[in-house]
Amino acid sequence: MHFSPILLHIPDGFLSTIVSLISWAITIAILSVAVKRTEKLDEKQVPLMGIMAAFIFAAQMINFPVAGGTSGHLLGGVLAAILLGPWAGMLVMTAVIGVQGLLLQDGGLLVMGANILNMGLLTAAIGFGLYKVGDGRKRTLKLGLAGLGAWLSVMAGALTTSLQLWLSGTARLDIVLPAMLGVHAVIGIGETLITVSALAFIFRTRPDLLDPAEGPARGGRGWIFVGAAISLFVLILSPLASSNPDGLERVAGDLGFLAQGKDAPFSILPDYTLPFLGEGAFSTIAAGIIGALVVAILVFFIIQSLRTAKKNA
Amino acid sequence: MHSNIFDRYLHNNSSIHRLAPQVKVVIAILFIFSNALLPDGDWLSFAISWAVILLLNWLARLNLGYTLKRSLIVLPFTLAAITALFSVPGKTLTIWQIGSLELILTDAGLIRFLSIIVRSWLSVQIAILLVATTKFPDLIHALEHLRLPKMLVTVIAFLYRYMSVLTDEVIRLMRARQARSAVLPGRNGGGSLLWRARTAGNMVGQLFLRSYERSDRIYHAMLSRGYSGHLRTLNQHELNINDWLIIALAFLLIAFLQLFAHSIG
Structure with missing residues (x-):
């Protein structure tokens, strides 16, 4: 049985002390806000969050066969944020990652701040932010946004994990980043498929639970900016950094890095640029946007197939 | 399956098992922190750290095979560190050519890679030791004592x-x-x-x-049973003077190890 769906649980020893501590600082700052916001809610919310944490933990075991012995899995950050609101979603994911690290040694203790940031906080923020755009709109759009958020959340996690590994001097940016992003671009599709179909199921059976009119826990429209900012960060920085690691490498020159061999063996779009547009930043950004479009089209087709399935049912 | 398959606690009655959980959490984190601070290629300090872990294992009367088997969990992630082999400048050992990618294996890169693996392997053994000797509910209670919200x-x-x-x-x-999901022999099952x-x-x-x-x-x-917003426990886990002495001792030992590692390196 697989308990950890994706290669994002960093063990101890892979991140330098300084990167671990900075990640902890960011994580603690965000979590303290999350705790303050959720403490205002009624006491019923705490058992609910606890059970939802167990739900995410168990749901990560549900898989579906893809091909050649690999299988699709759920990470769940986006689903948790949409079901419970962003702050509660973050706390739920923190509990899940914390228990995976503490009890199962799936992810280290000193690096847990980084793991929570990559898999819990970023995913919840991006997922809820994009979902919020669809407030009061059609269900189809909401599902599409959730699916896009799910894919981007996995990519965001892969991006920050690679950056942390690189900043720690554990991995070479020009290899680890395209490899991580390439693998997770595929893993993210599994996340999208499961998140969208799970939400569609809940929409069909208990739409009342997805009613946004619930008060402070749900978070305001400001989340749209947070979600958009992280999405842009992922869509712009990942192609830029993959195609031109030299710029980032110069910053970390004193960490003892060599900048050589720029070819990205695993990237889907070669070097994350479009050959006919040349090598510039514009080309890489265009490649990022095309990547996002591909996902959007994919999500559209999933929803189409879901609707026909509903009609047939 | 009604027992908790996730529980890694091993029933024993050793001095390590009896320690207050907060003490164990603090020492485990200190120890992992110390591993992270040890310089690359300082094999002697790594060996000393491992000797301490083995000693603790023995004191806790744990089966060494169990700890070693569980510690293999970090193996898959070593893939992420493999590029460290080629990223540190040093004396060239070999050059591999994969497509247009030229990978230069250096001695410094090799030392860096091995140090990352050893650090990770030592740290995970500490974490295994912690959960094998502490009941998880006690561990959770320790987190509350350590001022987690x-x-x-x-x-x-x-x-x-x-x-x-x-x-x-x-x-x-x-x-x-x-x-x-029945599948006929020779046919593919399970739709698209x-x-x-x-x-x-x-x-x-x-x-x-x-x-x-x-x-x-x-x-x-x-x-209906009187819940008022937080969980209660009968086990108070108050620290006594002995616990503080043990924390101080662990802190001193780790400080010595660090001094030693950084003065020879």
Whole structure:
């Protein structure tokens, strides 16, 4: 049985002390806000969050066969944020990652701040932010946004994990980043498929639970900016950094890095640029946007197939 | 499956088992921190750290094979560090040519890679030692003593209490899926990829509804038993002077190890 769906649980020893501590600082700052916001809610919310944490933990075991012995899995950050609101979603994911690290040694203790940031906080923020755009709109759009958020959340996690590994001097940016992003671009599709179909199921059976009119826990429209900012960060920085690691490498020159061999063996779009547009930043950004479009089209087709399935049912 | 398959606690009655959980958490984190601070290629300090871990294992009367087997969990992630072999400038050992990618293996890169693996392997053994000698509910209680927000501790406690219940639920869902997924010999079973993904998604949705409704029942059951917002425990885990002495001793030993490692390196 697989308990950890994706290669994002960093063990101890892979991140330098300084990167671990900075990640902890960011994580603690965000979590303290999350705790303050959720403490205002009624006491019923705490058992609910606890059970939802167990739900995410168990749901990560549900898989579906893809091909050649690999299988699709759920990470769940986006689903948790949409079901419970962003702050509660973050706390739920923190509990899940914390228990995976503490009890199962799936992810280290000193690096847990980084793991929570990559898999819990970023995913919840991006997922809820994009979902919020669809407030009061059609269900189809909401599902599409959730699916896009799910894919981007996995990519965001892969991006920050690679950056942390690189900043720690554990991995070479020009290899680890395209490899991580390439693998997770595929893993993210599994996340999208499961998140969208799970939400569609809940929409069909208990739409009342997805009613946004619930008060402070749900978070305001400001989340749209947070979600958009992280999405842009992922869509712009990942192609830029993959195609031109030299710029980032110069910053970390004193960490003892060599900048050589720029070819990205695993990237889907070669070097994350479009050959006919040349090598510039514009080309890489265009490649990022095309990547996002591909996902959007994919999500559209999933929803189409879901609707026909509903009609047939 | 009604026992908690996730529990890594090994019943024993040793001095390590009897230590207050907060003490063990603090020392474990200090020790892992110390590993992270040891310089690359300082094999002597790594060996000393491992000797201490082995000693603790012996004091806790744990089976060494168990710890070593569990410590292999970090292996898959070593893939992420493999590029460290080629990223540190030093004396060239060999050059590999993969496509247009030229990988230069240096001695410094090799030392860096091995140090990362050893650090990770030592740290995970410490974590294994911690959960093998501390009951997880006590560990959760220790987190509360270490000033983690009460609410987060409560969520973790709930997660721990119900993870095996909901995992059982998942196993039932998966068994039901398997029972309905017969495959004829020589034929491919189970529809298109989208169809399979949608089935998995429906299972997640179903699990959510069952969990949600269960949380409602649990909440009412707790209310009727006097729940007022936080969990109580009979085990107070107050630190006495001995516990403080042990923390101080561990701190001193780690400081010595660091001084030693950094003065020779």
